[in-house]
Amino acid sequence: QSEIPMQKPFQQVKELVMEYPVSENEPTEENSYLSYNLVVGDSLDVEKCTAFEVLDYVLLSEPGAPLKQALLDAGLGKDILGSYEDGIYQPFFSIVAKNARPEDKDRFVDLIKETLEKIVKEGIDQKAVAAGINYMEFRFREADFSSFPKGLMYGIDVFDSWLYDEGRPFDHLKKLGIFDKLKKEAKTGYFENLIEEYFLNNTHGSVVVVNPKRGLAAQREKELEEKLAAYKASLSPKEQEKLVKDTVHLKEYQDSPESQEALNTIPLLKREDISRKAGRLYNTEKHCQDTLILHHDLDTNGIGYLELLFDTKQVPERLVPYMGILKSVLGYVDTENFTYGELSNEINSRSGGIYFGVQVFGNAWDNKKTVHMLGIKAKALYQDIPFVFRMIKEILGTSRLGDEKRLYEIIARMKSRQQMSMASAGHSTAVMRALSYFSETACFQEKVAGIDFYRLLDDLEKNFQERKEGLIAALKELIHYIFRPENLMVSYTSDEAGYHGLEGEIRELKAGLCTEEIQGEPAVSVFEVKNEGFQTSGQVQYVAAAGNFAEAGYHYTGALRILKVMLSYEYLWMNIRVKGGAYGCMSSFRRNGDSFLVSYRDPNLRKTLEVFQKTGDFIRSFQADEREMTKYIIGTISELDTPLTPSAKGSMSLNAWFSQVKEEDLQQEREQILDAGPQDIRNLAELVDAVMKQNRFCVIGSEEKLQQEKELFQEMKYLL
Known part of the structure; x- marks a missing residue:
């Protein structure tokens, strides 16, 4: 058992007001953060940890989640975020309102409690709970960690319990029984009791208000300079001299290489230990009527990875930026048979999700050639692929694109998330912008996901009443330009058994797509070095x-x-x-x-x-020397030979097909690396x-x- 003591619960919820810096151009009105944070259980209780992840989905994360929607409807923020932080001994649950007003703090907390009390009294949405559990179980069984090795990710999960009890390293890896238990317990008031105990009757928490302040960054910089100047003034001449010498010594240490004797103690592969054979591509071209299907024949453990790709080459330049909005609207507005909340739960109850996105495939040999597609990704067990197609047809054919209230919520959320993305991943934003000065791929990405795209979102959010009709018209136009039979190609990762029946589903989907005549106006990029x-x-x-x-x-x-x-x-x-x-x-x-x-x-x-x-x-x-060169080669090959999931192998093969990279190109590259x-x-x-x-x-x-x-x-x- 861990010697780390538990923090004692507070007698009452603590309140804290803080500040964060904004530039002179950023608004200070409606730009505060409000958060309600509660300590909930401990990381050794894996059942409760899993249950709180489900509650995060049900209450805040899924489209139309009741707590998120109540806060949005009350105008207590333009974006509502929930998070459950379980990588520590005492996990905590946070509810955050972004772009809020500080004077709404009490209303924010009161409405959270009122909404949760209503859920406890009337009962939690069982369909949402089932969808949340199924979605998490699907991801747990799939164990797709993208490019990260499974062993590494499982090793990190082990620490969630092992750090606090040396006899329980594998608790967080044994969740299948917990999912089954939660499915049964959901109907007995289990989740309502959790809400009551940990959210409504819990004083171990905080309410934090973070307000924007112009000039705060410069103020902090000045305070640091003054602090360092005061420290320097407090030093004697001898102490200052020592500090200078220590700094010189540090720089000399940084510049000096390790001794060859020390380096030789590290075990090292030889070049001949590394396989000279490049990885293969899994692209089998098939056809359904006039539609190309790229089948990636792989053992996927019974999961089909589907990607429907619609060519957007006919979309006029004026509509291109709105593609970045359309992909965030589809699946998040009501359809003929479902509200957007019901739609999300229906999808997640029988699949690993359906996602829309703009795909830009650059040519490997010419940076002025690209193919842009609007893609629909989905994953499900083989027997549920027909269900996935039904839901895609529901979304493409019956989405209510004219719901002004919902569109504003989506635009405000997109603007908020784009702000956070550009701030946290500024290097990616800067690289895309710099490349857009001359690269067709980056130029297109900039229009649908970069700084220019943020400017569009900002304008739509600030002037929604004046812009809404144009927005709705643009989205409806895009549906007719994009979702057409002649624009479709399909990428599908499965074994041969999983492929059975796919072509019939594709034929049915195509029958419901747009066929009326359009006047295509291919977009043309203008390149300009702006620095x-x-x-x-x-x-x-x-x-x-x-x-x-x-x-x-x-x-x-x-x-x-x-x-x-x-x-x-x-x-x-x-x-x-x-x-x-x-x-x-x-x-x-x-x-x-x-x-x-x-x-x-x-x-x-x-x-x-x-x-x-x-x-x-x-x-x-x-x-x-040969040893040093071999180290660089090993580091390079390690990137090429990253273990890939079946889904990742399918995606890699698809990218290679679009970029016109062949297996012989991969082989030549590998030989050039190994012989360098x-x-x-x-x-x-x-x-x-x-x-x-x-x-x-x-x-x-x-x-x-x-x-x-x-x-x-x-x-x-x-x-x-």
Whole structure:
């Protein structure tokens, strides 16, 4: 049993008011956060942990969830988030209102309690509970952790109980019996009792209000400078001298390599230990009438992974950004036979979900060629694939796109989530923006998911009454442009038994698609190097430099994969992270020439761009013996040989088909990696120089820092 003591429950719920920084351009009205947080149980009670995950789904996460909807309907925030944090000894449950008013704090708490009391009295929605349990059980059985190894993820799960009781390492891996028990207990008032005990009669919690404040970032920076100046003044000359010497010693230590003797103690594979055979692609072309089906024949343990892809090449330029909205509307509005909440529960009760998204497939050999599709992804047991098709037909054919109240809720939520995404993943936002100056793939992604797309959401949310009719008209137009029989192709991952019956479902789906005549106007991208700086209220930068080596006449080689590893863990790591103080750094060199270097949570700006510019010099002087070179090759191959789930193998094969990458291309790349020597790396110096000389960059960072370096930019704007 853990020696970590339990925190004693509070006698009454604590309240706290805090501040967070916003830029001069961001509003302070209706921009606060309200949160109600409760400590619920402990991590050794796996049944309760699982039950609270179900409650998160039922009360807050699913579309139309009653607690979320009550708060939205009352105007207590434009986005409602729920979270259950169970990776600690005493888990806690949070209900958060974003874009709220601080004076609504008491109404926020009161309405939460009133809504929960009503649910306890009238009974929880049994269909929603069943859907939540089924959805979690499906994901638990599937155990699809994307590119992360299963063993690693299971190992992390083990710590949820093992940290607190050394005799119980596997509790969180044995949930199947718990799912069965919860299904039975749901009808006996189990979840209502949990709500009453932990949400309504629990004082071990907090109400937190976080208000925006302009100038707070600069104020904190000034306070830190004053604190450091005061500390320096308190030191004697001898102490100051020691501090300088220690700093010099640290920099010398950072610059000095490990001794060869120490490095030789690390066990190491040899090149010949690594398989020279590249991974295979799983693409079998089949046809249903005039529709192409890419079947990825794999053992999926009885699960069918379906992707319906509709070509959007006929969508006019004026409607392209609205595709980013349509994919978030479909499945989240009422249909002929279901409210949007019922629709979600119906889908999740018999499948692993149905998701809409905009897919952009770049050509591996030409960065000006792309295919954009609106995709519908679904996964279900083989016997439930017909059910999935029925639900897709329900959504495509009968969605109520004119529900103004619901559309506003969706737009406000999208704007909120886009804000959070751009703030938390500023490096991705900066890279996409920099690449959009010259790359067709990135330019299209920018229109449907980038900064330009955020500007559209912001305008629609702020001026909804004036824009709503145009929005509804655009969504309805898109349905007719996109969901047409001639636009459809299908990607399906299953074994041969799972493929049986698929073509009949496709024929039925096509029969209900749009066929009326349209006038297609293919969208045309306009490229312009803007070298923008986007100001935020944060204190760090995301610095991205991008270019295309194919423009300068260079060709892709597998050695570029090795270079990516070298830069990310050697040159960029040492100069951007270790010496520069950034949290991270990344690089990429794609087959079509598109390339970038980027820093993550970086205190610097100009200094980082200078490091990027000198990358070619590092490559030109690169030296390595066989042992050192082999280490880089092993690191590169480890990325290529990441264990893939059947679903991931299907997706990889689909991407290769669209990008026109063949198995022989993968084999050539692998051989170039395994046979590479130091000279192959040095030969890339001019290629990287050419990319950096194109001088294309984008920075997202602190208002103060960007103002200090404003002469670097062609354009300066606020991010939000």
